[in-house]
Amino acid sequence: MSEARAESGRTLTTDIPARLDRLPWSRWHWTIVIGLGTVWILDGLEVTVVGNIAGRLSEPGSGLPISSGQITGVAAALYVAGACVGALFWGRLTDKWGRKKLFMITLAVYLAATALTAVSFSSWWFFxxxxxxxxxxxxxxxxxxxxIDELIPAKYRGRVDLAINGSFWAGAVLGSLLAILALNESILPKDVGWRLTFALGAVLASVILLVRRHVPESPRWLLIHGREAEAEEIVSDIERKVEAETGQSLPRPETEITMHQRGSVGFGEIARTVFSTYRKRAVLGFSLFIGQAFLYNAITFGFGAILTTFFDVPTGNTGYYFAVIAVGNFFGPLLLGKLFDSVGRRIMISSTYLLSGVLLFGTAWLFDQGSLNATTLTACWCVVLFFASAGASSAYLTVSEIFPMETRAMSIAFFYALGTAVGGISGPLVFADLTESGVVGDTVLAFQIGAGLMCAAGLVAAFLAVKAERRSLEDVARPLSEVAGKASATT
Incomplete structure (x- = not known):
């Protein structure tokens, strides 16, 4: 193995990125997936539980003086606002302080906040x-x-990223089932069940926090910030574990990169890089996030209202239907993810967006014709979201790999905040009246808006998606720290 070697001043040539990318899949990589990926399950659990137990929280005797409208309105908006602000605030520090420090801090913040939610005694505390x-x-x-992107080998990056982002829906299934238990007064008292669901989130976060202690800092981040000795130690340790597991020596890395070490990048340089140097990629990121945000709001924002208004489904039973479409959402990225690494990003991103949009147009037409009941409509949604979920997950994958490493976390944060704001603010404003009016044509229009924007994003991806499959991150987007003309093959 060649070691990272310092040249003059703060310039060094290293093969560490190539060494990480040429690793075979191993138990060590599963540790990364479990330690880092399970947080999406918590997010899905949080969002689903609150939506499903809103009615119980607002009832007399729940222990919390709050109305159902405040839960689905004020509390939901504050959660969304917190996510947007948190993404931008912590994203900046992730590029500045490092990946590990931040994924420990942010999980600790979540753990404490959700535990304190469980002991809410007043509406202001809950908010x-x-x-x-x-x-x-x-x-x-x-x-x-x-x-994840900086630790997972290039040939597995797409499927792993999609599966992890799609695990949000495993949390949604769990949240739906927990809500059913929490609402059953024969099992849990009215003022206890909802508190235990939040407490469970804190318990799961505690377990994840323990696992994360064994996840190392990104060697790529360490290299850029002048800590090449630590990067070398981490990568050498990983290589020893992989060789011990496989019983075979690893092949020599094929490339090196020469970079000039630097501190954190300022907002001005980040903005110029994302919106000037990589303007087309920024358009791609905007399109993918806005398309998926509106499609999901077109279907899920008025989910319960559509079932109860048009098909007389009891409010207490909507959780079962939601669990079904959540399963479709979960299996989409899980089963289609490998194709993003083999068939390729452009074909798969554009096709999942276009196919889900076209299928939603078809669902809208069937709904307008009166050809669907609660079961068949849910089946249609399940199929639509099977493809849409893979597409939505690929939006996160895309913005995490198509911008330079020094701007990666801030780029992810920006586009995530954009998508979350659109989904949590613009989406409800557009779809609330449409899906709850009780007029078939209004709900059809909501479906058509979501489908149209999803198809538009698919067309943008067909032209602008980046061929990132099985390529190193440094090849997809040249680091700002790279010394021009210095990348070379090792001999």
């Missing part, structure tokens, strides 16, 4: 800690996606 829970979750997205 405050819903905001802080979102604040922690928002920061997780930037720190986790950065670390």
């Amino acid at each position: 405050l800690f819903r905001f802080l829970t979102g604040f922690g979750i928002g920061g997780e997205y930037a720190a986790i996606n950065s670390a």
Whole structure:
């Protein structure tokens, strides 16, 4: 193995990125997936539980003086606002302080906030800690996606990233089932069940925090920030573990990169890089996030209202239907993810967006014709979201790999905040009246808006998506620290 070697001043030539990318899949990589990826399950659990137990929280005797409208309105908006602010705040620090420090801090913030939500005694307390829970979750997205992409080998990066982002829906299934238990007064008292669901989130976060202690800092981040000795030690330790597991020596890395070490990048340089140097990639990121945000709001924002208004489904039974579409959402990225690494990003991103949009147009037409009931509509949604979930997950993958490493966390944070704001603010404003009016044509229009924007994003991806499959991050987007003309093959 060649070691990172310092040249003059703060310039060094290293093969560490190539050494990470040529590793075979191993138990060590599973540790990364479990330690970093499970936070999306917590996010799905949080969002789903609150939506499903809103009615119980607002009932007399729940122990909390709050109305259902305040839960689905004020509390939901504060959670979204917290996620947006947290993404931008923590994203900046992730690029500055490192991936590991931030994915430990942000999970600790989530853990504390959700535990304190469980002991809410007043509406203002509940609102405050819903905001802080979102604040922690928002920061997780930037720190986790950065670390995953920089630690997972290039040939597996697409499928791993999609599967991890799609695990949000495993949390949604769990949240739906927990809500059913929490609402059953024969099992838990009215003022206890909802508190235990939040407490469970804190318990799960505690377990994840323990696992994360064994996840190292990104060697790529260490290299840029003048800590090449630590990067070398981490990568050498990983290589020893992989060779011991496989019983075979690893092949020599094929490339080196020469970079000039530097401190953190300022906002001005980040903005110029993302919106000037990589203007087309920024358009791609905007399109993908806005498309998926509107599609999901077109279907899920009025999910319960559509079932109860048009098909007379009892409010207490909507959780079962939601669990079904959540399963479709979960299996989409899980089963299609490998194709993003083999068939390629451009074909798969554009096709999942276009196919989900076209299928939603078809669902809208069937709904307008009166050809669907609660079961068949849910089946249609399940199929639409099977493809849409893979596409939505690929939006996170895209913005995490198509910008230079020095701007990665901030880029993820920016586009995540954009998508979250669109989904949590613009989406409800557009779809609330449409899906709850009781007029078939209004709900059809909501479906068509979501489908149209999803198709538009698919067309943008067909032209602008970057061929990133099986390529190193440094090849997809040249680091700002790289010394021009210095990348070379090792001999």
